[in-house]
Amino acid sequence: METIRLRKATIKDKAIVVDFDYNLDKVEHIELKREEKITKAIMDKECFIILANDSAVGFVLFDYRFFDLGWIELIIVEEKYRGKGIGGQAIDLICRHSKTNKVFTSTNSSNTQMQKALHKVGFSFAGKINGLDEGDPELFYFKTTDDSKTKH
């Protein structure tokens, strides 16, 4: 059983985070200038390294840009570590870290792996937006975390 932890990324982690993202989708990584986005997220303290038994296996970008609520912008677990519960646990940990009592995220309807991970850790379906990726609607999910936190 692996121990999953999150730690805030520093600029020293940039290369590994960029690598995780590049390996997921090389074309998107370049066309969408993801390296710039990752660098900014690290500088803004919005990037978290996912550690499994102290080894970096992925990352989460998390901020409050969605209606001032916790928002999981992106989560990537390196391919060989997927399907072992690491993504779900990382999502759960980021929800505990959130300052707000609700956390939202979204994923394509084709991404059943992300949807399963979200359902497992108690996220509910919030709605569907058409027109972002042609033929692959964006599904929004949310979780109410802790009622003592900042409410919206």
Ligand SMILES: CC(C)(COP(=O)(O)OP(=O)(O)OC[C@H]1O[C@@H](n2cnc3c(N)ncnc32)[C@H](O)[C@@H]1OP(=O)(O)O)[C@@H](O)C(=O)NCCC(=O)NCCS
């Ligand atoms: C989405 C992601 C972060 C989930 O991480 P993970 O460590 O695989 O998550 P978990 O193991 O907690 O849960 C994944 C679930 O999907 C299932 N799964 C595994 N491979 C699958 C596949 N090819 N298709 C559908 N479901 C799959 C797993 O069995 C698991 O469900 P279960 O526990 O009910 O069996 C990871 O798959 C990933 O990095 N994907 C690429 C990047 C991405 O799509 N990010 C999300 C968009 S922001």
